[in-house]
Amino acid sequence: MAIWNNLLSRRQAAAVMVGTALSFGITSAASAAEGQLRIAKQFGVVYLLLDVAAEQKLIEKHGKAAGVDIKVEFLQLSGGAAVNDALLSNSIEIAGAGVGPLFTLWDRTKGRQNVKGVASLGNFPYYLVTNNPNVKTIADFTEKDRIALPAVGVSVQSRVLQWASAKLWGDKEFDRLDKISVALPHPEAAAAIIKGGTEITGHFGNPPFQEQELAENPKARIVLNSYEVQGGPASSTVLYGTEKFYKEAPKTYRAFLDALDEAAKLIAANPDEAADIYLKANGGKGDRKLLLQVIKNPEVTFKVEPQNTLGLGQFLHRVGAIKNEPKALSDYFFTDPRIAAGS
Template identity: 60%
Template structure:
């Protein structure tokens, strides 16, 4: 199935390689003045596109008197992102709150991984081409749900959160058996083309918007209905990288804050940046319509992440209970005022 989906993706121009860069593991820790960043697919990573396009890390590094070499890598799925960070192959990891909480929980007392910042607030849609599936209660063995990483990705955790609300905490993983790990571009291509066993996708923008162009595809679940406005995707790092590279780390944080202000205040320029950097096959006006949605907010301040953290502890998916969102976010000289 995976090969057929990949071929479909390529045939309609949505496919993308899992690796835009290369990972070498194990790798040695980077010295001050070097930073390696791993991102994934979608508009939720637009702040990183802006940082890259405008060379903002390099600019903020020069303001501190250092030259910074930036390396960019693209992967799919929180599991791959977490592995890359723990192997020492990357320094900054971009993934959902789900993968963050998993790695935060498992590295306490060792690498002490925490989040650096949010990438903004965006609704994620669970979509299906099965007309019988109106709610998550309608999924059956006839359905296959694509998401970036089974049991780890924020989409997977959102699905578990929804299942717990539907059937109770003991049944939180009831729908996991119907899920498959498929990159967003490939899953989108499969649903647009039809004809594969894959008939549902827990997506993110712009892929969820593109796939709704298929009249047979409809929204089953909107995460804003599930949790309210929230920050689904974040950036995180090890305590060692933050402590050993204070100037590089600060340059990155300052660059990200500048990118957020740029994207939030100039949506047209942000759309142009996304197309230019990602080379996405998407109409500019269609993209601008997506990101001009008032529900989309480009911000480094996390919003409403704690309910998912509390849930994961309650069902035993993580062993350490965070007392607040501040437990899994670094608190820098300009502390975030989040939730």
């Protein structure tokens, strides 16, 4: 299995965007193929299901059980925009990003590539953390502050921040904080919050970076919890793909879901082993004790069934961020018995 741990340079990412711009709205001529599975993931414990599936070779295992040899490759990116570009340029079959980027792509490809969700990666509370002592709520951020997140106006962190802004200032002001938001990978943003002394005074991140910030900088505090905005536990990070892959590679698709399901059970039964797998997949970097704290957090659940995602999509439609209104999970997730009971 080839695992690419390098983050695309800005130049490479720009090249991908150009290629995507040319093909946006045009169904790729390339055919989806059984046995080919290229997956884009990002940073954080939220991708632990993929790390476990990779380490245990669960996708290959379930593929063989279904009579197909699956070649699995992982591409590591940062930000929903880059992940969406990779999917539309036919560089990957499975995109791993926030539910915000899923809604963006579902909306823009409806009637063409028909991108939909495949599975959730679990429920995780995302924290907007600040090291600015003057910031107690999002209303306290000023022009002098900068809020780091994976992709401005696209990532789930950005969309949740917009939702929170709309609740505070009204729908017409939903993107009020976009102008002081900057795109930055989680590791770099976390380092800025911990060290201090930079223009980055806020970071809307994910585990374990947010916990690391709170543990290593005594001035760091939580300004916003995504669960508070979303109305409870929610699947903020998901996996999605094109209708072509769903229809033309059914054995590979099912083997992938089977592998994720098994990975979720392994994490629940053996959190210590799961923590070791995460550390190995990320070059041994990280505090194991802090990592276990995240995995065992009662607010965290590893599962493939999406939960509490519809509200964000309806908000995005209400403020005009997407044209099509999602009315049920089946509108933006592919059909599967393990997904059907989600929300």
